[in-house]
Amino acid sequence: MAKLDETLIMLKDLTDAKGIPGNEREVREVMKKYIEPFADEITTDGLGSLIAKKVGKEGGPRIMVAGHLDEVGFMITQIDDKGFLRFQPVGGWWGQVMLAQRVTIVTKKGDVTGIIGSKPPHILSAEARKKPVEIKDMFIDIGASSRDEVKEWGIRPGDMVVPYFEFTVMNNEKMLLAKAWDNRIGCAIAIDVLKQLKGVEHPNVVYGVGNVQEEVGLRGAKTAAAKINPDIGFAVDVGIAGDTPGISEKEAMSKMGKGPQVVIYDASLIAHKGLRDLVTDTADELNIPYQFESIPGGGTDAGSIHLTHNGVPALAITIATRYIHSHAAMLHRDDFENAVNLIVEVIKRLDRETVDRITFE
Numbered sequence: 001m002a003k004l005d006e007t008l009i010m011l012k013d014l015t016d017a018k019g020i021p022g023n024e025r026e027v028r029e030v031m032k033k034y035i036e037p038f039a040d041e042i043t044t045d046g047l048g049s050l051i052a053k054k055v056g057k058e059g060g061p062r063i064m065v066a067g068h069l070d071e072v073g074f075m076i077t078q079i080d081d082k083g084f085l086r087f088q089p090v091g092g093w094w095g096q097v098m099l100a101q102r103v104t105i106v107t108k109k110g111d112v113t114g115i116i117g118s119k120p121p122h123i124l125s126a127e128a129r130k131k132p133v134e135i136k137d138m139f140i141d142i143g144a145s146s147r148d149e150v151k152e153w154g155i156r157p158g159d160m161v162v163p164y165f166e167f168t169v170m171n172n173e174k175m176l177l178a179k180a181w182d183n184r185i186g187c188a189i190a191i192d193v194l195k196q197l198k199g200v201e202h203p204n205v206v207y208g209v210g211n212v213q214e215e216v217g218l219r220g221a222k223t224a225a226a227k228i229n230p231d232i233g234f235a236v237d238v239g240i241a242g243d244t245p246g247i248s249e250k251e252a253m254s255k256m257g258k259g260p261q262v263v264i265y266d267a268s269l270i271a272h273k274g275l276r277d278l279v280t281d282t283a284d285e286l287n288i289p290y291q292f293e294s295i296p297g298g299g300t301d302a303g304s305i306h307l308t309h310n311g312v313p314a315l316a317i318t319i320a321t322r323y324i325h326s327h328a329a330m331l332h333r334d335d336f337e338n339a340v341n342l343i344v345e346v347i348k349r350l351d352r353e354t355v356d357r358i359t360f361e
Helices: 006-016 025-038 147-152 181-197 219-228 273-286 333-349 352-359
Strands: 041-044 050-055 062-068 073-079 085-090 102-107 110-117 139-141 160-163 175-178 205-211 232-240 261-266 291-294 314-321 329-332
Touching: 006 025, 006 175, 006 181, 025 041, 025 050, 025 181, 025 205, 050 181, 050 219, 062 181, 062 219, 062 333, 073 147, 175 181, 181 205, 181 232, 181 314, 181 329, 181 333, 205 219, 232 333, 261 273, 273 314, 273 333, 273 352, 291 314, 314 329, 314 333, 329 333
Parallel strands: 062 205, 062 232, 232 314, 261 291
Antiparallel strands: 041 050, 050 205, 073 085, 073 160, 085 139, 102 110, 102 160, 110 139, 175 329, 261 314
């Protein structure tokens, strides 16, 4: 594996951290460690979203740059008498990417390794073999022999289960493979935006945010935005990469390494036209690459942010990512760095006059 530089160490720490919706404490602590040196104040909302405030101009427009801390995972719901664990997906999972995958159960006594299993195909009928196994028929095997043994190991219903995967720099060192890019890359963007603004004049107050519970309904973004009351909101997240075999440009146009995605439409948000134009005009002026994207299903935290108080001009800026909502996803480092650069340059332009102007475009 390639030697990790400072940025890659941060990305590894963020993606290695374990945190499904409602269990984000470990991820929050990692994000806090990295963003605190660049913030004037760190607070949380009542659900546990991290809010790092950096003042450029006191009383200036409030700009929210929000990733989300949580990753898709599972929750233990039952322990059977033979020591097998039943579970509930937390966030969106496709059953076909789950079987025979290693997981980590996080307990009060420490981590326990398990594997997702089902009835073997060898004993299924020919007809049953043709059908994907349903998630309700899967279980987690931790090598226990009884319910009592499982309890001795500290596992209880409600414990979180996270995918296990090692952060990997590919042979093409721009390509990064890890669990939980959705959405630790958004957390990393928020961190690096504040880092790049350190010692730089900007006519506003910037909030770098790690929201909780995005994967179960954009929940933490509601409470964090209510606390911040932003004038402008950016959600930074992952998007679909349309550059793998079998995907037509009609289904997904974006390609890894071709710049961050400016999401003009998804199921939670119609991009604010004035803000969209400011972002793309800034990118054009500075030759920062970007791609337009629309996603008929799904949404980002911008969907909650834009409905806060009297309404907030909001936009999702995302990173084209392969294999999201599975054990491991892949993205391109250039897209991450270009997203940070673009958001920083836009923030420098968001003075009160500009915010007032674009709000009504």
